[in-house]
Amino acid sequence: MSTTLIRLAALLVVWTVFSSAIAWAFIGPLALLNSQRAEAASNGKAAAPGESSDVRIIVLDDSDGDYKNPPFADTVYLRNSKGEAIKTLSGFNICQTVGGCRAVSASDDGASFVVCENVANKLSAYETGTGKQIWSLPGGFTTAVMSGPWTYALTSAGTIYGDNLLAIDGTGTITNQAKVGGCDIAVDPAHRVLWLVGADIKKCDLNLQVLTTVDPIAWCAVSVDVSADGSIWVAEREHPDVQGSTNRLLNISPDGALLQTIPLANMTPLRVRVDRSSGRVWVTGLVLGKALVWRHLFRWPPLWVTEGKRLGTRTHQYSVQGELLVKIKHGGESLDLDRSDGSVWIAGESKLLHYSRGGKRLGTCGGVSAGDKWITIVPQGRKSDR
Numbered sequence: 158m159s160t161t162l163i164r165l166a167a168l169l170v171v172w173t174v175f176s177s178a179i180a181w182a183f184i185g186p187l188a189l190l191n192s193q194r195a196e197a198a199s200n201g202k203a204a205a206p207g208e209s210s211d212v213r214i215i216v217l218d219d220s221d222g223d224y225k226n227p228p229f230a231d232t233v234y235l236r237n238s239k240g241e242a243i244k245t246l247s248g249f250n251i252c253q254t255v256g257g258c259r260a261v262s263a264s265d266d267g268a269s270f271v272v273c274e275n276v277a278n279k280l281s282a283y284e285t286g287t288g289k290q291i292w293s294l295p296g297g298f299t300t301a302v303m304s305g306p307w308t309y310a311l312t313s314a315g316t317i318y319g320d321n322l323l324a325i326d327g328t329g330t331i332t333n334q335a336k337v338g339g340c341d342i343a344v345d346p347a348h349r350v351l352w353l354v355g356a357d358i359k360k361c362d363l364n365l366q367v368l369t370t371v372d373p374i375a376w377c378a379v380s381v382d383v384s385a386d387g388s389i390w391v392a393e394r395e396h397p398d399v400q401g402s403t404n405r406l407l408n409i410s411p412d413g414a415l416l417q418t419i420p421l422a423n424m425t426p427l428r429v430r431v432d433r434s435s436g437r438v439w440v441t442g443l444v445l446g447k448a449l450v451w452r453h454l455f456r457w458p459p460l461w462v463t464e465g466k467r468l469g470t471r472t473h474q475y476s477v478q479g480e481l482l483v484k485i486k487h488g489g490e491s492l493d494l495d496r497s498d499g500s501v502w503i504a505g506e507s508k509l510l511h512y513s514r515g516g517k518r519l520g521t522c523g524g525v526s527a528g529d530k531w532i533t534i535v536p537q538g539r540k541s542d543r
Contacts, residue, residue: 212285213238213495213535214502215270216509217251217261219528224252224276232526233261233272235288238495240502240509240522244288250277253529255317256379256394257428257441257491258300258341260531262308267535271308273298280310282329285535292329302351304344307363309351311339317377318355322365335365345383348411352389354378358409369413376402380426385433387411392426392440406440406475419479424471428491432499432514439501441472441488472503474516483516490529497537504530 214236221230231249236242251274254260263270269291271282280298282291299319301310306327313319319338323331339353350368351361357372358381376399380392391407404425408417419438426442446468470488475481489505499514509522509532 211237212243212267213537214240214509215261215263215285215533215535216504216525217249217272217531218525219251219253219530220526221250222528224250229277231274233283233288234525235285236509236522240511240520242524246283246288250274252276254299254340255377256340256392256426257531258380259302259343259533260300261533262302263533263535264303265305265536267537269303270533270535271301271303271310273301273310275299275313280308280325282308294325294329294331296323300339300341302342302344304346309342309344311342311353313338319353322351322353322361324363324365333365335361335367337361337365337367340377341380343381343383343389345387348387352381352383354381354391358389358391358407358413360411360413371409371413371415373407373415375399378407380428382429382431383433384408384431384436386436388416390429390431390438392429392442394425404442406438408477417477417479419475421473423468424473427489430492430494430501432494433496434499435514436477437482437514438475438477439472439492439494440475441490441492441503442470443488444468444471470506472501472512474501483512485510485512485516491531493532493534495534502532502534504532 212235216234218232220232229250230247231251233246234242235244260273268285269282270285271280273280278297279293279295280301281293284291297312297314298310299313301308308325310323311319312321317340319340322335322337324333326332338355340355343352349363353359355378357370357374359367360369361367374393376394376396378391378393381389383389388411389409393405393407395402395404404421406419406429410416423444423446424442425445426440429440431438446466472485472488473481474483487505487510489503492501492503494501501512503510507527511519513519
């Protein structure tokens with residue numbers, strides 16, 4: 158009798174959990190949608206008359222989860238320094254990438270920006286103030302950086318490592334290209350070089366000739382940024398099936414020597430940026446781990462298995478020596494720095510997050526999706542050291 162009662166009690170528990178899950182499957186999305194709409198209305202508002210309408214923040218948002226069937230509705234948001242909406246451009250078609258590459262990038266003077274559409278297979282330039290398209294090129298563009306009148310871009314034929322490097326002038330004309338691949342690209346105008354990371358790390362001159370190649374990467378380096386001294390910081394990702402791969406930051410000298418490594422343990426880095434006034438390094442990404450998952454709902458006893466699981470997001474700031482200075486329990490696909498005050502904008506899971514150079518929270522903006530987002534901060538009409 159006691160055994161029968163125990164089994165009945167166990168079945169009652171299972172049924173309670175199951176019925177709650179079914180109810181939430183119907184009610185949950187409606188509650189989430191209402192919450193997102195309310196947040197978008199309160200935090201993603203347009204700039205009011207009399208407020209600054211200068212575009213300072215550009216966000217490329219993978220807001221449409223269906224990249225196969227039109228109409229396509231991924232979005233570019235143009236926002237002011239407070240994160241308030243100025244203009245929204247739609248009709249883009251992008252999807253998730255292996256890291257927070259420069260899928261959107263602003264020009265030195267802030268007058269224009271480029272967007273890479275890795276599903277629509279094109280690179281397009283726009284006026285920052287109006288959102289008007291300047292030019293567009295077909296091709297498998299994945300990442301691009303602007304410097305002076307030039308745009309330097311990487312294309313891929315389907316691999317994460319890329320296959321071609323192109324130089325494009327201000328009219329959208331390809332003036333040079335080379336069989337050099339990468340996952341992300343950065344320009345150092347002071348030393349007139351490009352840095353590419355992916356399967357390895359390459360330094361090229363502005364004629365696209367490879368000057369230096371170093372290969373400390375076991376799987377993939379997904380992000381790169383340039384320091385004031387000409388060295389670079391690189392974010393490398395771990396892959397569970399690639400022996401020797403690891404989550405870490407690498408500091409590489411201008412001549413390709415490994416200066417410093419910072420292990421990131423279970424934090425998977427997606428984008429790195431350097432505060433060039435202090436040398437401090439910001440990185441954002443995912444926290445991955447393992448969790449017990451209940452399989453076979455109607456089986457008794459239940460079957461528990463261990464699976465990889467996304468546990469959250471994080472953003473860290475490190476000193477050049479590798480000391481952890483700031484730890485923020487929020488992160489995302491990308492971040493960028495405002496060079497005017499050293500503050501950091503993070504493209505979080507469903508919000509834009511703004512923190513001071515020292516890690517103090519300055520504000521939060523909604524009106525974006527829960528999809529992946531790429532962010533760039535527009536320079537304030539001065540020569541940029543991006």
